[in-house]
Amino acid sequence: MQFLATTKPGAAEFTSQLGGNAARKGNERMFSDLSMYSTPPSENITLEEFERLALARLSVLKEMEAYRLRHSNKTEKEYLDKLNQLKQKHMKGLTASAAAAAAAAGASGAAATSAAREEEVRADNISHYVLRLAYCRTAELRKWFLVQECEMFRLKFGMYSAQEHEDFLSEHAPQYKLVPHAELLSVRDAIVKVMRSNLETREAISRVENFGRDDADAKSKGPRSTADARELEPKFYKVAWTLVPELVSQRRVLLRGGWAYVSREALAPLVVAEFRTGVSRGLSEMARRWRQMFPAEEEQRLQPLVASLTNRSLVADYSGVATRYGDVSAANLPQVAARHFPLCMGHLVSQLAAERHLRHGGRQQLGLFLKGIGLPMEEALVFWRSMFAPRCTGEAFDKQYAYNIRHNYGREGKRTDYTAHKCTTIVGSSGGPGDHHGCPYRRLDESALRAALGRLKCDDRKVEEAVSKARDGHYQLACAAAFEGVHRVPEMDVGISAPLQYYAESRRICAERESAAVQGAAAAATEAAAAAATAATAADAGGDPAAAAAADAGKEQRGVKRAAAGDSTPGAAR
Ligand code: SF4
Incomplete structure (x- = not known):
């Protein structure tokens, strides 16, 4: 994909055609919700739409990732239902206007549905490519994006019916050729032999064994029964053997005349692998040409927007929390902390109370958070001074620490208005022995974490969930589980992204x-x-x-x- 200079203010232009995932079936134009993304979009869109579509897809990918991590024992069907629900939640509103416009223009119900479908495919394609552009920049970003996209593709492809597989493969992967009925009959017994030698299930073997034997019976029951039987009958695809060397070397497929006969079930991982290769190659290519993607005039406008997508918080903006709950003072801070602070901040407050001191990292992490929740600067000075006493006299405090507090509030030095840290920053800053900043889900060992959550009166089941998520390195999901356990609320869609969000x-x-x-x-x-x-x-x-x-x-x-x-x-x- 090549990103071209736009001639229209506020518009972004992609090269090449949309329509890679539009398939024809008879006279009806069908739009598949699955794509190999081999064809980038080529149209002018506004920057608002560019950003909106990207953020909507990012929300789907992130919430789906969180759901999978929190529910590792769901069925494929349940995962797919969740995916559809998330797409409905985040992307539907963006495409509903097409159907409404078509209906308003007097189009029939079918035409309006088709317009909405086409719009969905368009949104899917654009959002994929915008995120591809945003996530191609580092190996870590590429890896994350590839995993999420492959998982989404695998889920959808795995739940397709035989007919949908046939339509999709004939459009996107013509190298996989459906074995015609008569040909499959001629190789049926040989395939059964291979299946037996591979110890495949009795049910799978008997489906192939009985293939063709029930045709006359189904025909006698009418066309409906014939169609049902067709849907249930085994499907095999012919693939050049060089494309499936692993299956060939493990003797898991029948080989005839240079073709490997691969069952529909065994084909799914191959198609997913092909999808992965295509997207991975596309990401590497984009990374290589990242600079050329943005002509000089776009460097100030589009490039920062794309680059910021990967850092964008998808949860609501919590910068207004200070005005909404601006009742915090030095006097009531301990009570507010006990009720509403996330573990990272509660831990700092209790360490500060115990040691009458915090090192620089802890003071910064807690100080900016307190500013974020609306503690006025004067109250912050009172709070820190009282917490440092009696270890530090008032005079010493004013000399050593007061400047830094005023600096955080933008009253000293460059007068920058510093904001509170997000979880990603805190998780990445753990400090050394004697430091207490960082994320406790990362820093504390399991027994200390259990004890800390117990003190918050977190529900036992959620304590175990949080500990298990922390063990697997999913600290923000662990924090979300703790939040649910402390506040007795239903499951959150995504992890906690900032202490201010928790508060x-x-x-x-x-x-x-x-x-x-x-x-x-x-x-x-x-x-x-x-x-x-x-x-x-x-x-x-x-x-x-x-x-x-x-x-x-x-x-x-x-x-x-x-x-x-x-x-x-x-x-x-x-
Ligand atoms: S996940 Fe974020 S809010 Fe929760 S304890 Fe860690 S840093 Fe604090």
Whole structure:
């Protein structure tokens, strides 16, 4: 793919044609949701669409990766369902407009559906190539992208029906030729022999053995039965033997006239491997030509945008957390920390309290986070000074540490407005002995981690999940599991990406619960008052003293409620 200079402001242009994944079937134009991405898109698109499509695909890939890591025991069908659900969530909104536009233009339902399908294929192709461009820059990025894309391809290809495989392969991989019915009959017994020698399952062998024997029977039951039988019958593809040297050397396929007869099931890994090779080659080629992809005039505009895609946080922007929950002061910081801080920050606060000191890395990590949650600079100075005492006198603190705090708030030196670290930075900065910064899911051993999560009153099952994720090096997923265990919330779609995210989510959940509790109490009081009023009416009518007492209580309750609501009407709380 070559990225060309755009002649239109705000538009990006790709070379070559879209349509590599459009397949013909009869007179109907079909759009496959699977592509080998051998043909880059070639059209003008706005920079907004360029970025939107890339971020949508990135969200699908990242959430799918997190789902697989957290649920290693799901079936392929469940993984595919999740993938479709994520595509629906992130990409559907971007392509729904095509169907709406077609419908508004008076197109029939089928035409509108086809327009939406075509738009989906277009979005899929563009988003793949934009991410290919963004992720080609380093070996690590290339590896991540390749793994995610191959996994997505493998899932979709694996769940295709026999007919869909046939359509896809005839369009994208014509080197795999479907063995015609008559030819398969002629080699059936030889294939069975090979299958037996490879100890394949009895069921698979008997499907091939019975191939062709039930034709007359199916025909006699009508066309529907014939179609069903066709779908169930074994499919084999003829491949030049040089393309499958491993299968040949392991004698797992029948060889005839230079062709290897490969079953549909055995073909899937070959097609995935071919997909992998194609994308990997494309990534390397792009990496080699990275500079040429952007003409001089694009260096300032498109290049930084593409480069930033790999660092972009896909979760909401938490920079507003300071104004939303700006009630933090030096006095209430310990309580806020105990309830809402992620382990990395809670750990620093407790080490600071225990040692009355933190080294530079810890002070930076915690200090910028405290600034991020809205602790004013003056309060930060009070907090740090009190935490360093009595080990450090006020005078010594002002000399050694106060400047740095003011600097973090942009009041000294270059007056830069520094922001809080994200998880990727913290995970990568572990320091040495005596340092406490970094991510505890990475730094702490298993027993220390279990103890730390226990202190947060994390649910036992989630503690084990977090420890296991941390053991496998998935620290942000471990943190998400801990968050779920501490706050008793359902599973998050992705891992925690920043301590500020953890904090903001924790504050939001607690605020919602508190407001629900207040509303629940108010509703209960209303109900009680109404019940008492009903009892009073009944008592007045029947002269029951107990009911009359309940009625008085009801009146009192109503009065209290009105007073609580600020009703100063004389006699309101009588
Ligand atoms: S994953 Fe992020 S928020 Fe959680 S403890 Fe590690 S650095 Fe802190």
